[in-house]
Amino acid sequence: MPLGKFGKIAIGWSVITFAGIYAFVLSKNSIEQRRIESMKVRDRMRKSNYGDYEQSERKF
Template sequence: MPLSDLAKIAIGWSIVTFAGIYAFVVSKDSIIRNRYESMQVRQRMKKANIGDYEKVGNRRFN
């Protein structure tokens, strides 16, 4: 049974729509994963910077 032109167009649009939604979900998950990793790095940096420090003379960094 051959498909009509409208059926072929509907199949094409459904494939494009599902591919677009899938690409959106994959990219969103990737962005969330990268954001989570950067938040963990910031947290580690913040924890590493807490504490009292000794003053070591008059050091100049040029």
């Protein structure tokens, strides 16, 4: 059974829609991973800044 004109268009739209949603999910996960890594770095910086420090005579 050959596909008609509208069948080919429907298949094309479904492929494009699936590819677009898949690309969106991949980019969302990538952005989320970078955000989590940035938050971890910020948390490590915050935790490393606690403590008592000696007053230095150096002037910057």
